[in-house]
Amino acid sequence: MNSSSSYLLHTSCPSCGAEIGIRSATAVTAVCGYCHSVLLVNQNKLLESGRHSAVLSDLSPLQIGTTGKWQGKSFILIGRIQVHYEAGLWNEWHALLADGSSVWLSETNDRFVFTRLQPASASEEKLPEFSSLEVGKTFFKYQSRWYAVADIHKTSRGQYAAEGELPVQLPNSETALVADCRNGLSFITLDYSSGQQQPEVFAGRGVTLKSLKLQNTRTKEQIRSQAGYIKGSNKRGKCPNCGGEILWISGITDYVLCQYCRSKLDMSEEAALQKNISERRQQQERQLTIKIGSKARINNENWWVLGAVVLFEVSVEKVFRDVPLYIQAEREESDEEDSLGWTEYLLYSPRKGFLWLLELENNQWALASTLDDWPVLSAPLEPIDLKRKNIPFLYDYAAQVIYAAGAFYWQVSPGDRMYYIDYGCKAHKLSTTLTDNEQSWSVVSTIPASLVAAWFQNDKNISIEAKPLAPDKAVEIVREHQGIKAKDFNADNIRKWSRQTFINSLFDIYNPNFWIALFIVLNLPVIFIILVGGPANYDHGVVALEVFGSAFGLLMTVPKLKTRLLNQTKKYNIYIAAILLIALTWLDYAVHETDTNSSGGYYYSSSGRWHK
Template identity: 90%
Template sequence: MNSSSSYLLHTSCPSCGAEIGIRSATAVTAVCGYCHSVLLVNQNKLLQSGRHSAVLNDLSPLQIGTTGKWQGKSFILIGRIQVHYEAGLWNEWHALLEDGSSAWLSETNDRFAFTRLQPASAGEEKLPEFSSLKVGKTFFKYQSRWYAVADIHKTSRGQYVAEGELPVSLPNSETALVADCRNGLSFITLDYSSGQQQPEVFAGRGVTLKSLKLQNTRRKEQIRSQAGYVKGRTKRGKCPSCGGEILWVSGVTDYVLCQYCHGQMDMSEDAALQKNISEKREWYERQLTIKIGSKARINNEDWWVLGAMILVELPVQIAFPDVPLYVQVMREETEEEDSLGWTEYLLYSPRKGFLWLLELENNQWAMSSTLEDWPILNGPLQPLDLKREDIPFLYDYAAHVMYAAGAFYWQVAPGDRMYYIDYGCKAHKLSTTLTDNEQSWSVVSTIPASLVAAWFQNDKNISIKAKPLERDKAVEIVREHQGIKAKDFNADNIRKWSRQTFINSLFNIYNPNFWIALFVVLNLPVIFIILVGGPADYDYGIDAVLVFIFAFSLLSTVPKLKTRQLNKTRKYNIYIAAILLIAFTWIDYAAHETDTNSSGGHYYSSSGRWHK
C-alpha cells in the first residue's frame, strides 16, 4: 500500500523537487513532507500556493501511513489538519477508505471520533445557531436522534497547519466555530466556520484506538528522532519568570504552569516561552504526595505523572449559577463551610493514553477514565440505562482550581471552575464534568490506598500510607475499572457494587460504618435485652436506648469532619471516634444497669419492645 503503484499521481514538488505521491482522487491540497510547501492539486499537477505549513511534533500514536479498519472497511491515514487555538490544539486525520471515499479521525485531548461529511438536506431539522449552543443546556434533534453539546471551539486566532493530502483547501488563520455533540454511541461535529447560518455536519461515533486494529503506528524510536523525546519522558527547564525548575512531557500538551510562581507558559515549540503572567502570585505552598514526573507501574505498563492540580469545592450556585439544576438536593452551605478539597494527578501511558488519579481526604483514592461512548441521554444532564430508566443520582457539586503545576492536554489555570454530577454508587460512579465550553463523561472508581502504594512502590520519593497490594489483586481492580462502560450502570450492577462497598467499609477505620459496627458489637448484650423486652412499666431500657441513638449519630459524623487542610490524614478524627466509642459504651452499660436496678431486676417481658 506504500509502493508507488498505489499512487494516482506521482510527481515532484514544484518548490524543492522532492517526490510526492497522491493517493486520493478527491485530493485538493497536498503538503510537501520535506519543504512543507502547501501545494494545490489541479488537473494532475501540483501548483505552489505560496504558503508553508508544518505541524507540531506531538506524541500522537498516529502518523501518515497508519492503517486500520473502521466499520468493516480498511483505511489508511493520508493527511492531517492541525488546528491551533487559544486553549490548545486538535488533529483532524484524513482517512482514505478502501472504496476510495474519505472520512475524518478526530483527535481531541484524550478522545477520538471517526466521522464523515453529511450531505446537506432541505428536509432535515433546522440546527441551532452557534451563538445559542450552551454546554449542559442545549439538546437538539438531528436525523431522529437527540444530541447534547460536548465541546465548543470558538477562536478568532485559529491557525491551521497540515501535512499529507486533504480533500479540502487548507483554511487561512481565521475564526473557528466548531461544536462536537454526543448522545450514547453517536457523535456529530457541527462546523460553522464557513459563515453560513446552518453548519456542515460530520457524523459518526467515538472510537478507541484499540478498536481500529491499527498498524504502522509511531514507535518510540520514531518519536525520539522526530520529536527528540521518547513517549512519557519528562523534560526539564527553567521558568522564564521566576527561574524555578519546571517539568513537562515534550509533545503531549501545549501549556505548563510553573509550580513556584504560577507563570503560564506556551510549550508548543518545546521552549518555555512566557505567554501570560496575569494570575495571582498567591498559591498553596503545599507538597504534593506524588511528584510530577514520577513513574507508576500499572498492570505491566509504565505511566508518567504529567501534572497535578488542587481543587476546592464551591457551592453550585456560586460556580455555575446558570446550570439548570434538576437534582433532588438543594444546597444551602456557604462557601466557607463547603471547603472540601482534593488533588487530581494526570497520568500518561504511551500505549494506553491518559488516566486520572484522585487523592481525596483521609488517604482515600479514586481513578477516573474518560468515556469514548457517552451514556444514553434524556437531556444534557440526564443519563438513562439500557432499559431507558434513570440512573440513580448521587450528588452534584462544583469546584475551582486553587493550584496547578505540570502539563495538561488543555489549558488550565488557577480559578478555573468545574461543575460535576455523579450517578451510580460510591464504588463506581458515572460522572459528568462541565466547564463553560466542554462536557465529558467518565467512570470514577474508588480504589484502596494499597493499590496506589503498589503502583509507586519502586519510587522511593513517594510515600503512600499503606502496604502495597499484592499484584494479582491490583491487576483485578484495574481491569474491573477499565472494563466498566456507561451501559454497565444498571440497577443490578449498582446494587452489587453498593453491597461490596458496604462490606469493605466495615474494615476501614476512616469510614463511619466501621465505628458503628464496632459499637454495635460491643453493645450487643444491651441491644439484645432492649429488643427482647423490658418491665411492665415500659421504663426499662429507655435511657440506654437514648444513649445508643446519640452515640450512633456522633459516630456517623466524626470520621467525616471537614478540615481546611487539603489531603492531610485526619488522625484526630479517628482518636475522637475511639474516645467516643469507649465513653458511650461505658455510659450505655451504666444506663442499662441503672434501668435494670430501678425496675427490680426484671430482664424480660412480653411487652415494652423498642420500635423506631
C-alpha cells in the same frame, strides 16, 4: 499501502526539492515534510502557495503513516489539519481507506471519532444557529435522534496548521465555528465556518484506539520528548510560578508576561522554562503526593504521570447558574476555608491512552476514565438506562483550579472552573463535567489506597499510607473499572455495587461504618436484656437507650469532626473513634447497671455472666 508503488503522484517539492508522494486521488493540498511549504495539487503537479505550515507535536499517539482497520476496512493516515484556538487545539486526521475513499478521524482531547460528511439534504429539521448553542442546555433533533452539545469551538483567531495530504484546501487564519454533539452512541459535528445558514454535518461514532488495531504509532519516547514543541519558531510551555500556559517565539521575544499570575519571565534562552523554576513552584510540586514524571505499573503496563491539577470546591452558582430543577440539591452554606480540595493526576500509557487518578481527602482515592460513548440522554444533563428510567442522582458541585503543572491534552490554567454532576452510587459513579464550552462523561470508581500503593511501590519517592494490594486483587479492581460503560448503570448493578461497598466498609477500620457496627455488636447485650426483660425493664432501659443513641450519633459525626475541627491526619481519626467507642460503651453499660441494680433487674457482672 506503505510502498512507493501505491503513490498516484511521485514528484519533488518545488520549494526544497524533497521527494513527495501523493496517495489520494482527491488530494487538493500537500505539505512538504521537510520545508513545511503548503503546496497545491493541480493536474498532477505541485504548485507553491506561498504559505508554510508546521504542526505542534502533541500527546497524540497518531502520526502520518499510522495504519489500522475501521469497520473491517484497512486505512492509512495520510494527512492532518491541526486547529489552534484560545483553549488549545484539536486534530482532524485524513484517513485513506483501501477502496480509495476518504474519512476523517477527529481527535479532540483524548477522544477519537470517525466521521463522514453528510449530504446537505440528510436532515429535514432546521438545525440550531451557532449563537444559540449552550453546553448543558441545548437539545435538538437530527435524523430522528436527539443530541446534546459536547464541545463548542469558537475562535476569531484560529490558526490552521497541516501536514501530509488533504482533500481540502488549508484555510487561512479565520473564524472557526464548530460544535460536536452526542447522545449515546451517536455523534455529529456541526461546522458553521462556511457562513452558510445551515452547517455542514459530519456523522459518525466514537472509537477506541485499541479497536482500530493500529500499527506504526508514535513511541512513548517520541511523545515524552517531543510533546509541546513546534517544528518552527513558536514555543509554548508552563509558567514556572502558577502553571498557566504561556506562548512565546524564541529568538524574538525575550520577556513574557504570564496572563494568569502576571509574572515577568525571562525567555532569552531556549530552555528558560525548564531552568528558571521558582521557589514557589518547587514548593507546590513538593506538596504533591505523586510527583510528575513518576511511573506506575498498572496491570503489566507502564503508565507515566504527565500532569497534576489541584482543585478546591466553590459555589455551584459561580460556575453554572441555571441548574435544572431535576438536579438541584440542597446545599450547606460554608466558608471557603471549609471547602473540599482534591488533586487529579493525568496518567498516560502509549498503548492504553489516558487515565485520571483522583486523590481525595483522608487518603481516599478514585479512578476516572472518559467515556467514548455517552449515556443515553433524555435531556442534556439527565442520563437514562436501557429501560428509559432515570439513573439515580447523587450530587452536584463545582470546583476551581488553583494549581496546574505538567502536560495535558487541553489547556488548563489556574482559575479555570468546572461544574460536576454525579449519578449512580459511591462505588461507581457516572459523572459529567461541564465548562463553558465543553461537556464530557466519565466513569469514576472508588479505589483503596492499597491499590495506589501497589502501582507506585517501586518508586521510593512516593509514599502512600497503605500496604500494597496483592497483584491479583489489584488487576481485578482495575479490570472491573475499565469494563464499566454508561449502559451498565442500571438499577440492578447500582444495588449490587452499593451492597458490596457497604459490606466492604464493615471491614475497613478507616470507615465510620466499621466503628458503628462494632459499637452495635458490643452493646447488643444491653439492648437484648432491655427487650427480653419485659415491660418492667423498658423504663429502666430508657436511659441506657438514650446513651446508646447519643453515642451512635456521635460516632456518625467523627469524620466531620475530623475535617472541620480537629484537622488531623487519618490515623488520629482512628484513635478518636477507638476512644469514643470505649468510653461510650463503658458509659452505656454503667448506666444500665445503675438502673438495674437500683430496681432489682438484670446486671452484667465482671465474671461475664448475667445474674438476677
